[in-house]
Amino acid sequence: MTEDVRIDELDAVLAAHGLIRRGGFAFTEADTAPPALGDMPARSVILVGHGGGSIWPHFRAWLAALDVPPDDPLDTWSRAVIEPVAARFGARAVFPFEKPWLPFQQWAIRAEGLKPSPLGILMHPEFGLWHAYRGALLFDVDIPVHPPANPIHVCALCDGKPCMNACPAGAVTEAAFDVAACGGYLSSGGACRDAGCLARAACPVGRPYGAAQTAFHMTARLRGLDGQ
Structure with a gap:
C-alpha cells in the first residue's frame, strides 16, 4: 500500500526551516529496518538535511531566542524542528547523533547515489562537500520516492584533486582520510583552526x-578533540 503523503507539502514544510528532502527509498526484506511509529519495521525512509548554508539563518534565529543555549545546539535544533514534521506526516524521526546508531551514511548513499570524497564526506554533484543530513523520517507505509537513476560522482571527474594538495596535515590521500593526522594538526594550532578545513x-x-x-x-570539531 502507498500512503497519500504529499511530497510537495513535505518539501514546503522543510523549506520553512532551510531544510530539504535528501532522497529516500523503500526497505526490502533483506534490510534490517528500524521500527517506524509502531513495533513493526519501517517500510520506507526519507532523509532530511540541507545543502549549503540554507539552515544557518533559521538555526541562528532559534539559538538567539534561547536564554541558555544547550550543549549541542545544532542537534537540539534538528530535533526541535524535525520531530514536529515527522508527527505531522505520520512518521518517526530518527537522527544521526542518537543511539542506537543508525546507518545514515549507507542510507544516504542509497537514497541519493552519492559516493565518499577523499575527505570521507559524501560528494554531492551540486552542493559538493557543503551539505549534511540532519535526520530521517521513518514511515510504516510505502512512500513514492526513488534514488537517482544515473548518479554522477564528480570526484572521479575532478582534474588534479585540489583537496589532496591543500591539506596542510597531509591527511587527504587516495588510500583513506587520516583522521589522526587531521586531529593532531588541529590540536597543534594549525591554520585550519581559524580558516576552516583548507582541503574542503x-x-x-x-x-x-x-x-x-x-x-x-x-x-564543535575542536571540542570533540578535547573530549577524546
Whole structure:
C-alpha cells in the first residue's frame, strides 16, 4: 500500500526551516529496518538535511531566542524542528547523533547515489562537500520516492584533486582520510583552526558555508578533540 503523503507539502514544510528532502527509498526484506511509529519495521525512509548554508539563518534565529543555549545546539535544533514534521506526516524521526546508531551514511548513499570524497564526506554533484543530513523520517507505509537513476560522482571527474594538495596535515590521500593526522594538526594550532578545513575549501564544487557557520562547525570539531 502507498500512503497519500504529499511530497510537495513535505518539501514546503522543510523549506520553512532551510531544510530539504535528501532522497529516500523503500526497505526490502533483506534490510534490517528500524521500527517506524509502531513495533513493526519501517517500510520506507526519507532523509532530511540541507545543502549549503540554507539552515544557518533559521538555526541562528532559534539559538538567539534561547536564554541558555544547550550543549549541542545544532542537534537540539534538528530535533526541535524535525520531530514536529515527522508527527505531522505520520512518521518517526530518527537522527544521526542518537543511539542506537543508525546507518545514515549507507542510507544516504542509497537514497541519493552519492559516493565518499577523499575527505570521507559524501560528494554531492551540486552542493559538493557543503551539505549534511540532519535526520530521517521513518514511515510504516510505502512512500513514492526513488534514488537517482544515473548518479554522477564528480570526484572521479575532478582534474588534479585540489583537496589532496591543500591539506596542510597531509591527511587527504587516495588510500583513506587520516583522521589522526587531521586531529593532531588541529590540536597543534594549525591554520585550519581559524580558516576552516583548507582541503574542503579547495574543492571546486558547491558553495562553501559562510564564515560564521564554518567557525561554528570548527569549534564543535575542536571540542570533540578535547573530549577524546
